Structure formats: structure tokens, C-alpha cells
Amino acid sequence: MAVLLETRGLAMTFGGLRAVSNLNLKVEEGSLVGLIGPNGAGKTTVFNMISGLLRPTEGQIVFAGQEITHLPPHAVTRLGLARTFQNIRLFANRSVLENVMIAQHRHVKYGFVKALLHLGIAKEEAEIVESSLELLRILGLDDKAEQIAGNLPYGDQRLLEIARALATRPRLLLLDEPAAGMNPNETAQLMEFIQRIRRDFEVTILLIEHDMNLVMGICEHITVLDYGMTIAEGTPAEVRSNPRVIKAYLGEEAI
Ligand SMILES: Nc1ncnc2c1ncn2[C@@H]1O[C@H](COP(=O)(O)OP(=O)(O)OP(=O)(O)O)[C@@H](O)[C@H]1O
Ligand SMILES: [Mg+2]
Incomplete structure (x- = not known):
């Protein structure tokens, strides 16, 4: 499978705070990938850089074979990248x-x-x-x-x-906590919707989510951030049993 999205040494610093460090992400075309981590780990900042809302301090972003690191949001959308927001924007x-x-x-x-x-x-x-x-x-x-x-x-x-994001006919869809505020029934239905969207629209999906059932249930590959650093990568089973991940989440979520 071809790589649809790649970040190389991506970093973002806010004042003295390193929100994201040396992120090397590869998302294959057609895959469903999770980006997880505790609150403040830098997940939304990654989406903001990829979608052109934030200019990275370091590194490159390549989408569909083209460097998009410094493109504004509308240009990134036009190339086939759409996103949703953690704080709903309608x-x-x-x-x-x-x-x-x-x-x-x-x-x-x-x-x-x-x-x-x-x-x-x-x-x-x-x-x-x-x-x-x-x-x-x-x-x-x-x-x-x-x-x-x-x-x-x-x-x-x-x-x-x-x-709304699908209406732009994206090749890559970034979902920032789509299950936030949903009850268990709605979340279960959302999982089905995401899988159906992926099939029907042949869209690649990168997903941020705190709901571990959802992430572990539908993602094929997961990257885990903590304090902006990538602390683990792999299949749900690999990530779930990774001691660094368990430590990062200790007291937050039972993985
Ligand atoms: N525009 C900004 N200016 C200054 N600091 C920011 C900005 N955006 C994010 N941060 C800081 O960067 C860090 C990472 O924030 P980010 O929103 O990316 O985390 P997150 O992983 O999405 O967390 P959550 O799970 O709570 O949504 C936090 O410490 C946050 O306060
Ligand atoms: Mg966030």
C-alpha cells in the first residue's frame, strides 16, 4: 500500500512548551489509524499542523506525494484532506x-x-x-x-x-475525538458509521479518540503520544500491552 500521509520530524513549540516532538507518522492509503495519548499529549496540535492551521516549528508534512507543510487550510482541503474539530464547528x-x-x-x-x-x-x-x-x-x-x-x-x-467533512470528498479524513460526549449506544453506532464511511467513500481515516473500546475495536494501527513524544506504535494488541503506554495511562483508562 502507498503512503498517503507522512510527517517527518514534525515538531511544534508554543513559547517554551514542546507540544509535539519529532513526529514520524506514516498513514497508508486505505488504512484506519488511531492517534491516542493522555490529555495534553499533543494530538490536536498534530491535526492542526497537518490541516494547515498551525505552522510547524520543525519538520515536513507530505500528503499524496506533495509537500503541504506550509500550505494554508483551504489549499490542504482542496488536495483532499478534511477534518472535524474537537470543539464542534457548525x-x-x-x-x-x-x-x-x-x-x-x-x-x-x-x-x-x-x-x-x-x-x-x-x-x-x-x-x-x-x-x-x-x-x-x-x-x-x-x-x-x-x-x-x-x-x-x-x-x-x-x-x-x-x-460536512465528507462533503468535500476527501481522500484523508481526520477525526478529532468523534465519540466525545456520546453515550455508549451512540459510540457503538459511530463505530459502525466510521467503518461504513471508510468502505463507501474509500477514504483513509486518522482518528484521535479517548474511547479505548472504539480505538482498539476499529483501528489497525495506533500511534501513542505522551508529552508530545511518540512512546509506542503498532497494532492495538501491541500498544495495549506496551508498558510505556500502560504507565502513561495509569489511573486514566484501563487498557
Ligand atoms: N495554540 C496554542 N498555544 C499555546 N499552547 C497550546 C496551543 N495549542 C495547544 N497548546 C498546548 O499544547 C499541549 C498539547 O495540546 P493539544 O491540544 O494538542 O493536546 P491533546 O493531546 O489534543 O489533548 P486533549 O486530549 O485534552 O484534547 C498542551 O499543553 C496545550 O496546552
Ligand atoms: Mg485534543
Whole structure:
């Protein structure tokens, strides 16, 4: 399998704090990979660097054979990389359907002449509605399409974030704690959704998550960070039995 995402010696320093040190991550195309670690380990900072929100202090990021280290977020999105946020970012006052449509609009390019003549826009609009509804169907949100996003239960808002990310047709999807705030039923359903999304969209997934059942249940490969350092890597079974990982998590999660 080809490597879709690679970080080489990636590091981020905030003032005197080394949030991420010498990260060498390789994500193979088609894989489902976990990035875990205790609170403050540097996981979200890694996503912020990969998605172009933060400029790394050191190192390189290569995506689909192209160096993206210093590209702004919109350019990274255009290359096929989408993410969700630990702190949900939705248009809270717009409908569920509109939230997905807005994300798709950024993806669809109206040609200048077409825009001028308004030719084909109605057709394109209808297609956007249809494909947005299809995304909502996949995530079980289609019956809530007309509801105001901000009124959805928390778990549904997380799913809507995933639908918005998928609307850009990414090759790589970064999910930052998708199960946060979900109850066990919602989390179990989320696990199925993630696996289905991966199959149906042929998308590679890199996932940050504190829910160990979820991570160990669906990821093929896991990287563990602690204080910004990579302390373990491997299959769920390897990581789970690694003494450094157990120590890092001691008193937090029973691995
Ligand atoms: N923009 C920033 N400015 C200064 N410090 C930051 C910034 N972003 C993160 N940090 C610090 O960097 C460290 C890593 O934070 P990060 O959010 O990446 O951790 P995390 O692994 O995602 O944690 P959590 O599991 O709690 O989400 C923390 O000490 C945090 O306070
Ligand atoms: Mg985080």
C-alpha cells in the first residue's frame, strides 16, 4: 500500500512548551489509524499542523506525494484532506441540510462564464441537495435535515461534522475525538458509521479518540503520544500491552 500521509520530524513549540516532538507518522492509503495519548499529549496540535492551521516549528508534512507543510487550510482541503474539530464547528443557526450544502459548495467550482449566465446552476444546486441528503442518510441524520443544527443533541452534532467533512470528498479524513460526549449506544453506532464511511467513500481515516473500546475495536494501527513524544506504535494488541503506554495511562483508562 502507498503512503498517503507522512510527517517527518514534525515538531511544534508554543513559547517554551514542546507540544509535539519529532513526529514520524506514516498513514497508508486505505488504512484506519488511531492517534491516542493522555490529555495534553499533543494530538490536536498534530491535526492542526497537518490541516494547515498551525505552522510547524520543525519538520515536513507530505500528503499524496506533495509537500503541504506550509500550505494554508483551504489549499490542504482542496488536495483532499478534511477534518472535524474537537470543539464542534457548525453553522448553529442553519439547518442540518444547509450545513452539509455549504461544505459542498466550497468543493464545487462554478465556472466563471457559467456563473455569469446562471446556466447549469439550478441543476448543480439540485445535485448538491441530493448528494447532501445522501450523506445525511449514511449518517442517519436524513430525518433531521430541516432541523436547526444548534438544536441537535450533541452526538448528532458530531455526526453532522463528519457529514460536512465528507462533503468535500476527501481522500484523508481526520477525526478529532468523534465519540466525545456520546453515550455508549451512540459510540457503538459511530463505530459502525466510521467503518461504513471508510468502505463507501474509500477514504483513509486518522482518528484521535479517548474511547479505548472504539480505538482498539476499529483501528489497525495506533500511534501513542505522551508529552508530545511518540512512546509506542503498532497494532492495538501491541500498544495495549506496551508498558510505556500502560504507565502513561495509569489511573486514566484501563487498557
Ligand atoms: N495554540 C496554542 N498555544 C499555546 N499552547 C497550546 C496551543 N495549542 C495547544 N497548546 C498546548 O499544547 C499541549 C498539547 O495540546 P493539544 O491540544 O494538542 O493536546 P491533546 O493531546 O489534543 O489533548 P486533549 O486530549 O485534552 O484534547 C498542551 O499543553 C496545550 O496546552
Ligand atoms: Mg485534543
